Amino acid sequence: MKLTFKQDAILNGINIVLKAVPSKTTMSILECIFIDASGSEIKLTANDMELGIETKVEGTILERGKIALEAKLLSEIVRKLSSSGDSMVTIESDEKFTTTISCDNSIFHIQGRDGEEFAYLPYIERDHYICLSQFSLKEVIRQTIFSIAPNDSNKMMTGELFQVTGNQLKVVSLDGHRISIRNIELKDTYRDIKVIVPGKTLNEISKILGGDNEKEVLIFFSTNHILFEFDHTIVVSRLIEGDYFRIDQMLSSDYETKVSVNKKELLDCLDRATILVRENDKKPLIINIEDQEMELRMNSSFGSMNAQVPTHKTGSDIMIGFNPKFLIDALRIIDDEEVTIYMLNPKSPCFIRDEEGKYIYLILPVNFNAASV
Amino acid sequence: MKLTFKQDAILNGINIVLKAVPSKTTMSILECIFIDASGSEIKLTANDMELGIETKVEGTILERGKIALEAKLLSEIVRKLSSSGDSMVTIESDEKFTTTISCDNSIFHIQGRDGEEFAYLPYIERDHYICLSQFSLKEVIRQTIFSIAPNDSNKMMTGELFQVTGNQLKVVSLDGHRISIRNIELKDTYRDIKVIVPGKTLNEISKILGGDNEKEVLIFFSTNHILFEFDHTIVVSRLIEGDYFRIDQMLSSDYETKVSVNKKELLDCLDRATILVRENDKKPLIINIEDQEMELRMNSSFGSMNAQVPTHKTGSDIMIGFNPKFLIDALRIIDDEEVTIYMLNPKSPCFIRDEEGKYIYLILPVNFNAASV
Known part of the structure; x- marks a missing residue:
């Protein structure tokens, strides 16, 4: 087998299939990238038996063939062969699977493995x-x-x-x-x-x-x-x-309290509250909504925090506790500037959702001892 | 004690002294930053008994005093109090060292410690x-x-x-x-x-x-x-x-071989050679200089590499082995485009140095088995 590629093209292909190379495995052939140039195209494949990726790479087939090469070694060699990206990389292997990778003034020799050992991707009907x-x-x-x-x-x-x-x-x-x-x-x-x-x-x-x-x-x-x-x-x-x-059956549209709040302000306050929480520390963040103000409270062995966030509320006042991480995770990926939170009572989940129903985030509250708040 | 600062100013001061806060210590007072506003200036100090840092911070002293606050907690609170940087931060502590840190709509209460417990920096005469x-x-x-x-x-x-x-x-x-x-x-x-x-x-x-x-x-x-x-x-x-x-006595200006080489080209080749070396692997990189060409060779259980780098040589040909990491370390921090390497024989150190003697990097060679090269 003898192939030539632009460095960028082969490197891009390697980086794509690398995602399916397992970091640990007892089957060493799975640590390889399979290069298949037995037909008219050059295909790279990696497969950890759960997940398989195959990608086509632009290049020239000077001699048809296939080979399996240790993925990390191949990736590092190709990445460092040249700093230009436009340089031509040649991969050539002989009948004993000894493989030569060369570019400009540098040449590597590594031992490859028979491509036949490699597990092909499962065949999928393409109708559904x-x-x-x-x-x-x-x-x-x-x-x-x-x-x-x-x-x-x-x-x-x-x-x-x-x-x-x-x-x-x-x-x-x-x-x-x-x-x-x-x-x-x-x-x-x-x-x-x-x-x-x-x-x-x-x-x-x-x-x-x-x-x-x-x-x-x-x-x-x-x-x-x-x-x-x-x-x-x-x-x-x-x-x-x-x-x-x-x-x-877990999704309900009932609520007693509906508050709209600026996402960034709420997120900043929640971030602040987590300063006082160490991992595995189950301290709840208390949200107290009274009139048009949302108050956040956190109490831990490190100290306490209080923060006010202006809100627009309809419905009842409420005091409810949450694991602040869960609120932070949901708010971080919402792109809206303003978010709306729906609550029923301190034992029922809250919902963060938009009007059109494009997203719904349900978060269970945590119990808190009202006396300690 | 009651102080106010711009968030940026106090944060900058904290980040400077944090460098002297030990990550592990049996003396918990050393994990604190000492805020001294007992005079007309505000000084932050950290001290791990080997290294001490003191910095002045611009701010307003509304009430004089001093306090020691847990460094990481203080740093995180001040960093997250506001995202603007221009906001005013207030730090206030009472006679029991309970400390309030506030900014905009957020307020923290944490327990501080008596500033008197903190070890002052040693006094140094300023004449030499x-x-x-x-x-x-x-x-x-x-x-x-x-x-x-x-x-x-x-x-x-x-x-x-x-x-x-x-x-x-x-x-x-x-x-x-x-x-x-x-x-x-x-x-x-x-x-x-x-x-x-x-x-x-x-x-x-x-x-x-x-x-x-x-x-x-x-x-x-x-x-x-x-x-x-x-x-x-x-x-x-x-x-x-x-x-x-x-x-x-280790520095000698004797040499038999002097080569000038493009730094980036040599460094790229050395980087390439290290692909084939894992940590604790003592494989030498062989440099073979013949006529005007420098050849780098690396052989390991992963494979082999050969690379050519054009050089300008005066003196004898030489074949010498090095730990490639040591060459890489030195070349990385040299800013010159072209470096000159002086060698005497395969057992003697090589010198990378400039004409003016601004820098000298001496590197010992490693033995290699000439038969295996």
Whole structure:
């Protein structure tokens, strides 16, 4: 096999597929990037058996072939071969898989492995799909991914629900303390879909997505897999099996108190309050809403804080406690200047949502001892 | 005590003295910043008993007094109190040292400690001194600090020699494998000085120094201490006791091979070679100089690299081995586009130095098995 590329082109391809190279594995072949130039195109693939990425790279095939090369070594060599980006990189391997990577005045020799050892990506039927912009997909992930559960104690909570009904896509994540929901309208109407996509897949894909509003992503669904196709790249991931939580019954539109508040002011005050909280410290932030003023109070072994935020309130006064981190997480990813918070009573979840129902963030309150406030 | 400041002013002062707050200590009072407004000025002090920093902060004294406040808490509160920087911050403490920090709509209460508990900085006679620009001091530190020894096995190697002879300041660091020397000319002639300054002190001071060529630093010397005075800040540090290594006998101007090479090209090739070396891997980089070409070779379990760098050589051909990290460290901080390397034989140190003797970097070679090259 003998291939030449512009350094930028091959480096870009490597960086895309690197996202699917596992950091730890007992199967050393999975630590490789598979270069397939057996046909008329050059394709790079990485696959950790849960998540697989394949991307096409522009280059010249001087001699067809395939090879698997240790991903980190390949990535570092190609990155450091030249500082110009425009330089031509040559990758050549012999029948013993000894591989030469050269550029300008530098030449590397490393040992590759037989491409036949590499596990191909699973085959997915391409009939059941939806289409949306790269920007929308990237945004939807950013606005929900923070509230998946960080560990595996409940597998389903480590993923996100992708539900398509007609021309509506609903994306949901929850971790037992809060629920994040984003609804977006698709350009077309599609067959109904309801799948649970691993959070890791969504995290990695949002790093690769360009975020361009003009470019599209096709998402294909099969029984056990989801496939994202965009630019010259496909990402295939296993789905999480099972029925997702029934969240509709947790969503209520009843409220007694509705407050509108400047997002940045509230966020700054919440940030301030967390100074007095160390990790694993379960100190609640008390929000006291009286008349048109919201007062935030935090008491801990480090000291106390009081802060006032002007609000516009309709309904009853209320005093309610929250884990400030959960409010901060939701407010950080809302782009609106003004947010509206709906509350029923100090035991019921609060809702942060917009008028059009594009986003809904449900957060459970925490108990507090009223006497100590 | 009651003081008001612009947020930026107090925050800047805190950030300066924070450099002397120990991250670990058994004396909890050392984790505090001491605010002294008992006179007509507001001074902040931190002191880890080796290194002490005091800085004056612009503000208004509404009521005189002093207080010690937990450094990290104070720093975080003041930083997050407002996002404007221009807001006024008030710090007020009562006779029980309970302290109120307020700004705009937010108010914090924390428990302070009696300022009397705090250890004052040692008193230094100000008669024996030198003067140089902040820029020069910062540069001299940057260009030598990388070759101090990282741990305490030889205390003297963790510091740097500051030696003044007439109008010459020589700064030296060494770690047993290499020596870095910077010579700079001072504007005036001073009394001879020869002291060893702890590397930690120099690291911290170079973070505080503005790097302004117009602004000066006064450096005062006493038997056991060094004091740096600049802007509104003083930094006092203990010196390392003992006689520094006699480096003059290690410096020789004999050479058999002199090569001039483009610094960036050589550095890029060295960086490339380190891809094949993991930490604690003692693989030497072989430099083979023949005619007007320098060839770099690296062989490791990961593979091999060859690279050519054009050079201008006078003298004999040579093949010599180095730890590539030591060459990289020295080349990174040299600002010249072209560097000159002097070598005698494969067992003797190489010297990277300029014509004027402003810098000298001595690096010991490593043995290599010529048969394996």
